[in-house]
Amino acid sequence: MKKVVVLTGAGISAESGISTFRDADGLWEGHDVMEVASPIGWERNQELVLDFYNKRRRQLKGVKPNAAHKALKELEEKYEVHIITQNVDDLHERAGSNNVIHLHGELKKVRSTFDENLVLDWEIDLNKGDFCEHNHQLRPHVVWFGEAVPMMEPAMEITREADILMIIGTSMQVYPAAGLLHYAPQDTPVYFIDPKPSVKETRHLKIFPEKASTGVPKVVRDLLGKDQKT
CATH class of the missing domain: 3.30.1600.10 (SIR2/SIRT2 'Small Domain')
Structure with a gap:
């Protein structure tokens, strides 16, 4: 898988x-x-x-999980999904996601x-x-400013094993989390979903310049559709 x-x-x-x-x-x-x-x-x-x-x-x-949170849970039907979040809320867990790393507590x-x-x-x-x-x-x-990020090491290890990488709703300007992109294997397909993307599209990085609640379900449908054809 x-x-x-x-x-x-x-x-x-x-x-x-x-x-x-x-x-x-x-x-x-x-x-x-x-x-x-x-x-x-x-x-x-x-x-x-x-x-x-x-x-x-x-x-x-x-508050409740939105369509983006729910779509990521749906992705578990066909993929092993690991979520690394910079958020301190529990909306991923409440949507049913099973593997969540909280970088910032x-x-x-x-x-x-x-x-x-x-x-x-x-x-x-x-x-x-x-x-x-x-x-x-x-x-x-x-995790407060000036403190270590203890879950960074597990996050890096998981990212090194990624077959597909999704980046959702983040500017990728806050380190050390922003550096995770560079730990993915070379040529790993990357889906970047954000209304104001801070990166440029490349052969391996596809940008969805829209909010998470519409962009994430699109990517999930795409991935599930591809998987069903193989």
């Missing part, structure tokens, strides 16, 4: 109503990014950081500030005074 590796960014979730965090002026919900998404911000004002992610977690409860999980490997599922607000079993404050299980 051929392996399809899918890299998704904020564009796929935005169509479900998820905030893309960063506004045109570079602020996140009116905050400087370093205030709410950095270790320094956490040290300065834990309440502000917790409130920021509590609002994101509440918002997540009111997950909103519905928290972790101990004492032991970063102590990760807990978390559906409700996280407040100051919510401690782990070692009596240390819990924090959002999200």
